[in-house]
Amino acid sequence: MRPVLHRVVDRRRESDDVVTLALEPQGGRPWPFRAGQFHMLSAFGVGEAAISVSSPPGDAPVVEHTVRDVGPVTHAMCTAPPGTLVGVRGPFGTDWGIEGAAGDVVVAAGGIGLAPLRGAIHQLLASPRVERVFVVVGARSPAQVMFGEDLEVWATRGARVAVTVDVADRGWRGHVGLVTSLLGPLEYDPARTSALVCGPEIMMRFTARALLDRGVEPSRIRISLERNMQCGLGWCGHCQLGPLLLCRDGPVVTYDGAVPGLLLERER
Amino acid sequence: MIRRDVAEVVTAHPLLSGLPAPIIEELAGCARNVAFEAGALLLVEGSPADTFYLLRRGRVAIEVRSPVRGPLVIETTGPGDVVGWSWMVPPYRSQFDARALEPVGAVALDAVCLRTKAAADPSVGYLLLQRVSAVLIDRLQATRLRLLDLYEAPLAR
Amino acid sequence: MGHDDVVVIDDVGLDGLIGALREAGFEPAGPVVRDGAIVPGAIRGVGDLPRGWHDRQAPGHYRLVHSDDRRYFAWAVGPASWKAAVFPPVQEVWRAWERDGALVVSEPPVAGAPMAVIGARPCELAALAVLDGVLGRPPVADPGYETRRERAFLVVVDCAEPGGSCFCTSMGTGPAAADGFDLALTELDDEAGHRFLVRAGTDRGARVLSALATRPATDAELGAREDLLERARAAMGRSLDTDDLPGLLARNLEHPRWDEVAARCLACGNCTSVCPTCFCSDVRDTTDVTGEVRRTRTWASCFDLDHSYLHGNAVRSSTRARYRQWMTHKLSTWWDQFGMSGCVGCGRCITWCPVGIDLTEEAAAIRASDGTFGPGSTAAGAPTGSARVAP
Structure with missing residues (x-):
């Protein structure tokens, strides 16, 4: 459970309360990980939080995490200036399964849910077996749309990118509406489509339903689930969701089997 | 000739596709092809709701004007969508502005004509209502979800 | 189980076993009476064991009563299991401090001598096997847990007096000790005297046992064990239907x-x-x-x-x-x-x-x-x- 020291070498603001931290291992290079996996990040003296890796797997000298300021640990992360030492453990959990992707791929993100998908989209666009990549993104407002530069890069590399917001002033030229409304007009072939969905659970549920209604196989819809994670190792018991230990069996799970019931389970 | 073109366009629109040919013929009798420049208003808040648009190309924003925040876009619609349903129920007055975001092509259905035909032949009215209801329910559900502030406010849950 | 596998010791022999384990480097621990309950504690010999004590259990109810019963293990289970011996309630994971401008992160070693548990219950060994499935699970086992678990010497005692809340027969974990022990005892007290049948479950258990003065168990004693277990099964306070x-x-x-x-x-x-x-x-x-x-x-x-x-x-x-x-x-x-x-x-x-x-x-x-x-x-x-x- 001992973290490896990393130095914050860059901090980029994505929106009001979201920053991307580039971390460099002290005296080394980042270890291998797969898109969709997460790390346990320590702010020394504050605590530890589970944060998905938001940069693509590869041989970059830094590994990026996109953090939203929602609690003491993430606040410390979001305000950590370059030079700060943080602790990193991992990588933990399941991934988006990009190696097996082929045909059409629909990537749907809500809010900060785009962060764990960012590396996956990079990889999809480089995969020879993947024909078309559709990226649909929902955000509260135009100011909350993250990774604007990436969205443009992905579009130039052949992804069909669409962004929608819940509300906007007239300066916004994009879509206004629910993220599922972007799925309807997409010309993917359901029989050869897999989908990666990440966002709030309600958003993932409705997005998955829209994909299922079009005929996408439930086993080919992957979603990323989140619960309280304190160890990443399956020891602490906090991340249970029914039969799943999400740090071990998740965060990425397929929609078929256990998940439809789980997402509707009244946990409260 | 023009009438036939409109009928084809009406048939092709998702709202009405698959309806029996005689019904399409009836509805096409109320239809005409229209085009708007970017920025043009299809509907104006407070004005009589006399037109029902079936969008064919271009996107249309549903807007509401606010003295402080300026015009706010509530929703955007595009090809295959419909714009305007205040024509269905009294007082037949548009509740929002509808503005073309880009050059728009649409079928404009005359509301008085539609209402007259629906009243004269309730089976036409029923089928039309059924199709429009499906769109209404879809948009209502999406609106309900947006009310949750899905992406941004876990703390306020 | 053949005759030769089961030997007999008396309470002097049990005391010798505790001493032998201490000499082998273990810290002996066993059930002791404290604050009105039978709980795990350090023991020096049989004198520290809860001889003559019985527990009366029911939903929301636990009381100890004493009698002139000579047995040491004529009770069911106390509030604290042996979980804490392998999974401490509070553990330091690491500490970090700054030295010469650099951050030093240090993990503590597993503290203390290996523990020898005298008088665990079969259900408690079953519980350790359950914890093994969680914390001792490869590829990511909890190293502190693994260390404590591997080096602990476990002496289990068949359950003769189940409590009013017990249902181990439903769960298949008792009252007999089946596996997971170094040594298993059955406490007998009848006209032939107060004594323990002993079986070894591991090589190291057999080695410790071979150093003690023992005699082989008789057919009558093995039969007495079966009778004891049968009575215990019939005395379970509860049952749970585990079908599906x-x-x-x-x-x-x-x-x-x-x-x-x-x-x-x-x-x-x-x-x-x-x-x-x-x-x-x-x-x-x-x-x-x-x-x-x-x-x-x-x-x-x-x-x-x-x-x-x-x-x-x-x-x-x-x-x-x-x-x-x-x-x-x-x-x-x-x-x-x-x-x-x-x-x-x-x-x-x-x-x-x-x-x-x-x-x-x-x-x-x-x-x-x-x-x-x-x-x-x-x-x-x-x-x-x-x-x-x-x-």
């Missing part, structure tokens, strides 16, 4: 019984504190005045609101949701997660519940109206009925 139990609970998540039990449950977490398999822990950081940071891992309870904390809220905010999580985890989803039951039938959660909630009774109540209230059920008044109609 995981499925039963999984399909009854909306059963109104959860509301009923939630109305009684105080969400105090006693059941999780006494449970020999509950493994949840919190990981917390603290900083002292010198700036040294210490991360500790502390037993946690799923009855705490913070257990399911996510972005400023608890996912399981109601007592109903938390009780349901605890019970379905023990009896149902543990199978999904670890391939086994999370309950060994020791009955502690029943005895130590301040309001006497009995999970065997709760499971039976759900079974009695299985299928009436689950998702997809059409029963009138089903809690999900109206919600399902809404779009």
Whole structure:
């Protein structure tokens, strides 16, 4: 459970309360990980939080995490200036399964849910077996749309990118509406489509339903689930969701089997 | 000739596709092809709701004007969508502005004509209502979800 | 089990065993009477064991009574299991401090001498096997747990006097010790005298045993053991029908019984504190005045609101949701997660519940109206009925 020291070498603001931290291992290079996996990040003296890796797997000298300021640990992360030492453990959990992707791929993100998908989209666009990549993104407002530069890069590399917001002033030229409304007009072939969905659970549920209604196989819809994670190792018991230990069996799970019931389970 | 073109366009629109040919013929009798420049208003808040648009190309924003925040876009619609349903129920007055975001092509259905035909032949009215209801329910559900502030406010849950 | 495998010692022999283990480098520990309960403690010899003590257990009830019984192990289980011996309630994970501008992170070694447990119960060994499935699970085993677990010397005693809350026969974990021990004892006290039958379960157990003065057990003594176990099976205070139990609970998540039990449950977490398999822990950081940071891992309870904390809220905010999580985890989803039951039938959660909630009774109540209230059920008044109609 001992973290490896990393130095914050860059901090980029994505929106009001979201920053991307580039971390460099002290005296080394980042270890291998797969898109969709997460790390346990320590702010020394504050605590530890589970944060998905938001940069693509590869041989970059830094590994990026996109953090939203929602609690003491993430606040410390979001305000950590370059030079700060943080602790990193991992990588933990399941991934988006990009190696097996082929045909059409629909990537749907809500809010900060785009962060764990960012590396996956990079990889999809480089995969020879993947024909078309559709990226649909929902955000509260135009100011909350993250990774604007990436969205443009992905579009130039052949992804069909669409962004929608819940509300906007007239300066916004994009879509206004629910993220599922972007799925309807997409010309993917359901029989050869897999989908990666990440966002709030309600958003993932409705997005998955829209994909299922079009005929996408439930086993080919992957979603990323989140619960309280304190160890990443399956020891602490906090991340249970029914039969799943999400740090071990998740965060990425397929929609078929256990998940439809789980997402509707009244946990409260 | 023009009438036939409109009928084809009406048939092709998702709202009405698959309806029996005689019904399409009836509805096409109320239809005409229209085009708007970017920025043009299809509907104006407070004005009589006399037109029902079936969008064919271009996107249309549903807007509401606010003295402080300026015009706010509530929703955007595009090809295959419909714009305007205040024509269905009294007082037949548009509740929002509808503005073309880009050059728009649409079928404009005359509301008085539609209402007259629906009243004269309730089976036409029923089928039309059924199709429009499906769109209404879809948009209502999406609106309900947006009310949750899905992406941004876990703390306020 | 042949005759030669089972030998007999008396209480002097047991005392010698404790001494031999101490000489071999173990810290002997066993049941001791403290604060009105039989709990794990350090022992020097048989004199520290709870001779003549019996426990009277029922939902929400535990009392010790003393008699002139010569036996040391004529009781069921106390509130504390041997879990703490392998999984301490508070553990330092690491500490970090600054030295010459650099941050130093240091993990403490596993402290203390190996423990020799004298007088664990079969259900408690079963509980350790359950913990092995969680914390000792490769490829990521908890190293501290593994170390403590591997070096602990375990002497189990067959259960002769089950308590009013016990149901180990239902769970297949007792009253006889089947495996997982270094040595297994059966305590006999009849006209032939007070003595222990001893079996070795491991090579190191056999080595320790071979150094003691023993004699082979007789047929009569082996028969006496069978009789003792048969009486114990008949004396179980409770039973739990395990037939399709995981499925039963999984399909009854909306059963109104959860509301009923939630109305009684105080969400105090006693059941999780006494449970020999509950493994949840919190990981917390603290900083002292010198700036040294210490991360500790502390037993946690799923009855705490913070257990399911996510972005400023608890996912399981109601007592109903938390009780349901605890019970379905023990009896149902543990199978999904670890391939086994999370309950060994020791009955502690029943005895130590301040309001006497009995999970065997709760499971039976759900079974009695299985299928009436689950998702997809059409029963009138089903809690999900109206919600399902809404779009």
